[in-house]
Amino acid sequence: xxxSKQKQHLxxxxxxxxxxxxxxxxxxxxxxxxxxxxxxxxxHSWESLPEFYAVFGFVACVLLVLIAKELRKVVMxxxxxxxxxx
Amino acid sequence: xxxxxxxxFVPFYLxxxxxxxTNGWLRNLILLATPVVAGxxxxxxxxxxxxxxxxxxxxxxxxxxxxxxxxxxxxxxxxAAFIAVIFAxxxxxxxxxxxxxxxxxxxxxxxxxxxxxxxxxxxELLAITSVxxxxxxHSNRSLHAGIRYLLFQITSGMLxxxxxxxxxxxxxxxxxxxxxxxxxxxxxxxxxxxxxCAFPFLHNWLTDAYPEATxxxxxxxxxxxxxxxxYALARGFAGTEILIYIGAVMTCFPIFYAVIENDLRRVLAYxxxxxxxxxxxxxGIGTALALNGAVAHAFTDVIFKxxxxxxxxxxxxxxxxxxxSDLGGLYKSMPKTALLCIVGxxxxxxxxxxxxxxxxxxxxxxxxxxGYDYIWLMxxxxxxxxxxxxxxxxxxxxxxxxxxxxxxxxxxxxxxLAMTIAAVLCILIGSQPQYLYNLxxxxxxxxxxxxxxVLAQTQLLFxxxxxxxxxxxxxxxPPELHSVNLDAEWLYRKLLPVSSHALLRQxxxxxxxxxxxxxxxLQHSRQLFGRFPLADYxxxxxxxxGSMVLWIAILLGGFLLLDSLP
Numbered sequence: 001x002x003x004s005k006q007k008q009h010l011x012x013x014x015x016x017x018x019x020x021x022x023x024x025x026x027x028x029x030x031x032x033x034x035x036x037x038x039x040x041x042x043x044h045s046w047e048s049l050p051e052f053y054a055v056f057g058f059v060a061c062v063l064l065v066l067i068a069k070e071l072r073k074v075v076m077x078x079x080x081x082x083x084x085x086x
Numbered sequence: 087x088x089x090x091x092x093x094x095f096v097p098f099y100l101x102x103x104x105x106x107x108t109n110g111w112l113r114n115l116i117l118l119a120t121p122v123v124a125g126x127x128x129x130x131x132x133x134x135x136x137x138x139x140x141x142x143x144x145x146x147x148x149x150x151x152x153x154x155x156x157x158x159x160x161x162x163x164x165x166a167a168f169i170a171v172i173f174a175x176x177x178x179x180x181x182x183x184x185x186x187x188x189x190x191x192x193x194x195x196x197x198x199x200x201x202x203x204x205x206x207x208x209x210e211l212l213a214i215t216s217v218x219x220x221x222x223x224h225s226n227r228s229l230h231a232g233i234r235y236l237l238f239q240i241t242s243g244m245l246x247x248x249x250x251x252x253x254x255x256x257x258x259x260x261x262x263x264x265x266x267x268x269x270x271x272x273x274x275x276x277x278x279x280x281x282x283c284a285f286p287f288l289h290n291w292l293t294d295a296y297p298e299a300t301x302x303x304x305x306x307x308x309x310x311x312x313x314x315x316x317y318a319l320a321r322g323f324a325g326t327e328i329l330i331y332i333g334a335v336m337t338c339f340p341i342f343y344a345v346i347e348n349d350l351r352r353v354l355a356y357x358x359x360x361x362x363x364x365x366x367x368x369x370g371i372g373t374a375l376a377l378n379g380a381v382a383h384a385f386t387d388v389i390f391k392x393x394x395x396x397x398x399x400x401x402x403x404x405x406x407x408x409x410x411s412d413l414g415g416l417y418k419s420m421p422k423t424a425l426l427c428i429v430g431x432x433x434x435x436x437x438x439x440x441x442x443x444x445x446x447x448x449x450x451x452x453x454x455x456x457g458y459d460y461i462w463l464m465x466x467x468x469x470x471x472x473x474x475x476x477x478x479x480x481x482x483x484x485x486x487x488x489x490x491x492x493x494x495x496x497x498x499x500x501x502x503l504a505m506t507i508a509a510v511l512c513i514l515i516g517s518q519p520q521y522l523y524n525l526x527x528x529x530x531x532x533x534x535x536x537x538x539x540v541l542a543q544t545q546l547l548f549x550x551x552x553x554x555x556x557x558x559x560x561x562x563x564p565p566e567l568h569s570v571n572l573d574a575e576w577l578y579r580k581l582l583p584v585s586s587h588a589l590l591r592q593x594x595x596x597x598x599x600x601x602x603x604x605x606x607x608l609q610h611s612r613q614l615f616g617r618f619p620l621a622d623y624x625x626x627x628x629x630x631x632g633s634m635v636l637w638i639a640i641l642l643g644g645f646l647l648l649d650s651l652p
Contacts, residue, residue, distance in 0.1 A: 009418045011486065021555065028552055031545050040538040043454045044462075053545040060470040061553035068345035069564045075572040076346070082570060082579050083227075 028054075090131045091138050093150040094160055094198055095208070097124040098167075098191025102184045117171045117183060121190070125164030132157070137200060148200025148261070154527035158381055159197040159317045161525070163190060165511070166309035166388045173396050173504035174302035182222050186306055189215040193310040197317050201260040202250040202275075205318070209246055209282075212311055213239030219303025220295050228298040234579075235295035238288070239311075242281035249274030265322040276323060282315035283366060284359045286335050290575035292359060293343075297351040297408070301399035304351060308358060308395045309388050316365045316384045325372025333370055334464045336363025341471035343573065348409050348566050350480055351398050354391070357434065357476040360468060361387050367465065368449040371456055374528035379448025382522055386433065386441035386515055393430035393508040394480060397423050400497035400505070401484055407492075410479070410566035415489030423497045424485040429509040433516065435477035435547055436469060438540045441512045444519035447534045447543070470550040477547075478554050483566060 011017055035051050042048050049055075101120040105113050134157060138150040152160075167190040174186065192215055195208035213236060220232035252271030254260055265272050281288045292312070296304050323329060340356035340363075347353045361383070368380030400423045401416060402408050417424040429440070436442035446469070453462045496502070515522050519534060557563040572580075615621055 007418075011417075024548075024551070024555070028548050031541070031548055034541060035545065038537060038541060040541065041536075042538075043451070044459065046459075046463075047542070051545070053542045054549040056466060057470045057546040057549035058553045060467045061474050061550045062557065064341060064467075064471050064474060065345055065553070065557055065563060068342045069562075071342050072346050072564060072569075072571070076567070076569045077572060079568045079570055081572075 089127065090133070090136065091150070093138065093195070094124065094128060094132075095191040095195035097127075098187045098194065102187035102191070105183050105187060106180065113183065114175060117175070117187070118168070120187065121164045121168035121171060125161065125168065128157070128160050128164060132160075139200075145203065145260070147204050149195075149204050150198050151200030152198060154525075155317070155321060155381065156197045158385065158525050158527060159313065160194060162313070162385050162388050163193050163197070163310065166190075166392060169389075169392060169396075169504050169508055170302070170305045170309060172500055172507070173305050173399070175500040176498050177300075177302055179222060181218055182300065182303060185215050185218040189219075189306060189310060193314050196314045199262060202246070202253070202262050203260050205262055206243060206246050206250060209278075209314075210240070210243040212314060213243060216307055216311060219299045219307055222300045222303055223298060225298075231295045231298040235291045238281055238291035242278045244278075245274045245281070246278035249276075249278060262321065264324065267323070267326055267328070276326075279315050279318045279322065280332075282311060283319060283362055284312060284336070285332055285366075286339060287574045289336075289340075289359050290573055293340075293352055293355040293573065294575055296355045296358075297349050301403045305392055305395050305399055308354075308391050312358065312362050313384050313388055316362060316369070316380065319366065320369050320377060320380060324369055324377055326370055329366050329370025330458060330461055331370075333363045333366030333368075334461045336360065336366060337468035338363075338464055338471070341468060341475055343571055344471075344475035345479070346564055346569075346571055348411055348569060350410055350413070350484055351395065351402070351408050353410075353475060353480060354394055354398060357472060358387075358391055360472055360476075361391065361434070363468070364446055364449050364465065367461070368452065371449075371452050371458070373452055373456065374530045375448055375455070375532055376452035378523075378526040378528050378530050378532075379445060379450075379452060382448060382526055383442075383445035385522060386445045386512070389508050389511050389515070390430050390433035390441055393426065393505055393512065394434065394476065396501065396505045396508065397427035397430060398480070398484065400501045403501070404494040404497060405492055409568065410483035410487075411568055413484045413490055413492065414487040415485070416492060416494070417485040418489075419492070419494045420485070420496050422502055423505065424481065426502070426505040426509050427481050427485065429512055431477040431481050433512040435473035436543060437547060438516075438535070438543060439513065440516040442516075443543060444516055444522065444534045447539060448532060451532070466546070470546055473547050473550045474554060478551060 011020075032051060032054060035054070040047070046052060097120055101116050104116050108116060132152055134153045136150065136152040137148055140147045140149045167186075170190075171186065174182065177183065189212065192208045192211040196205055196212060199205040199208055217232045217236045217239075220228050220235060222228075249271045250260065252269070252274065253265075256269070256271065265275060267273060267276060277288075281291075284292045296307055299307055319329070337360050340359040344353045344356040344360070347356060365380040365383050365387075368376040368383065371377075398408065401413065401420065404420065405413065405416070407413060433440040433442045436446045450462065450465060450469075453465065497505075523530075523532070554563070
């Protein structure tokens with residue numbers, strides 16, 4: 001595969017990345033709209049909140065990453081941390 | 087038919103012996119044929135309700151007992167062994183090949199064990215055989231990680247044995263059925279299962295050792311040990327409420343570590359604890375739907391987690407590197423592996439039409455039905471988190487992200503084949519769940535595909551992904567860094583050695599002082615004694631100890647002689 005260095009790959013072209021992201025945003029928007037269009041049967045009162053799952057998913061992941069970043073300040077050590085005594 | 091009475095572990099143990107004395111294509115044939123033939127035999131010839139006893143000394147061991155629960159795990163382990171063998175077909179290492187058969191056989195022995203002593207024997211064999219996958223890396227790191235792994239596993243076995251003996255002394259029975267938490271014996275067994283299940287604070291053997299094993303070894307490891315523990319919990323402690331809370335913690339805390347972990351196989355190890363957490367929750371709820379969910383999730387997890395470990399194993403095999411910080415852009419040279427990895431990622435994230443969706447949703451539904459609202463929210467958070475760290479992070483940092491410049495070859499054909507089989511199974515189970523549902527041990531009426539559920543799950547996942555995109559664009563996403571993250575293992579890898587060294591140093595200093603004081607005292611008393619006139623008497627001189635021993639021997643010999651005289 002010596003020619004692969006010169007070969008232009010799918011995501012080497014920034015336009016393809018933009019296309020992918022636009023498609024992704026579009027699906028997200030459709031999912032938001034579907035929440036109002038489709039009738040959902042509810043197992044729990046929380047689920048009746050509009051866009052419950054979408055908001056929950058977004059907020060959960062942002063919180064997850066932000067808390068994990070803070071966690072790094074507490075738990076992160078150098079790669080050879082344990083190797084010193086072993 | 088006598089063949090149906092042949093315990094399921096026997097073909098694998100026999101194969102291990104045959105593998106040892108053969109080589110080349112014959113060895114590969116034995117490795118491949120064993121799980122296929124034994125699996126088909128189990129499928130067609132073995133029915134639930136079998137119970138084979140083996141007298142051992144004055145004990146009666148039930149070495150082979152089948153019911154729908156153990157058979158489900160039996161099928162699963164045959165599939166897992168078959169896939170793992172194909173994945174490792176290029177390996178030329180007798181140890182790993184023999185151990186692979188023994189390890190899979192031990193897992194089968196454990197799930198078909200009808201009594202606690204048999205379970206204990208296979209429990210320990212699982213530990214002893216599997217550690218060789220870690221040591222086979224032949225590095226100092228893997229040696230130490232393997233020893234720590236073995237310590238945990240053997241401790242688990244000892245607890246199981248102790249608990250078994252206590253229970254036997256009370257009930258006069260070894261039978262392995264529902265145990266429940268009552269009394270010391272049952273708690274010890276609970277703890278033994280808990281170690282193998284990677285309960286919080288007992289979990290570090292997994293995140294420590296699995297990433298240190300060989301590229302193919304981790305695939306074996308990920309399939310058996312924790313799933314045997316899940317099986318044991320499901321049989322022994324179904325409906326034990328504390329498991330719901332333990333499981334919920336297991337689903338949530340590892341995902342924070344997974345986000346900041348650099349070694350991608352360690353990310354998967356953390357995500358494994360998270361997935362086992364879902365199963366533990368299901369076992370804790372204990373209704374038919376929840377228990378079915380737990381064991382179905384074990385079934386799907388073996389395949390999709392295996393697929394993810396295989397894809398990372400292929401990357402490690404080709405690049406020699408497993409750090410998210412050093413990889414990236416590999417879709418250019420390993421496009422097929424990348425695609426298969428994405429199937430695994432979609433399955434673990436429980437996308438509709440992929441296998442994780444049809445199993446995890448049972449646990450989630452059961453949780454709401456039983457009214458554990460807040461725990462359900464925790465699991466929902468964990469579900470979004472799984473997608474984040476296993477579904478996106480793993481494929482993204484290995485195959486996409488920034489181009490690391492690494493150009494390599496596609497994975498070998500056998501690895502691609504193994505991954506393809508796993509990927510097909512993921513999609514097949516996900517889109518046609520009735521086949522899996524028919525195998526589930528408990529009666530239930532459940533179908534995952536209704537519009538509400540599919541929409542809810544899709545929204546959850548797409549907006550989790552949106553969060554990833556947004557955080558990345560804002561530059562808020564934590565970069566992959568060469569680092570070690572402190573976890574519970576810090577207690578025994580740092581605190582314990584450091585504090586015991588400090589304690590030893592203190593004790594040494596005290597010992598030195600005592601020795602000094604003693605010698606001063608001795609010298610003084612000798613001087614004092616020297617001033618007495620008696621000191622000149624020859625018996626007061628220092629005689630060698632040996633002469634005293636000699637004289638005592640002569641004295642005793644004399645007594646003996648006198649005694650034996652008539």
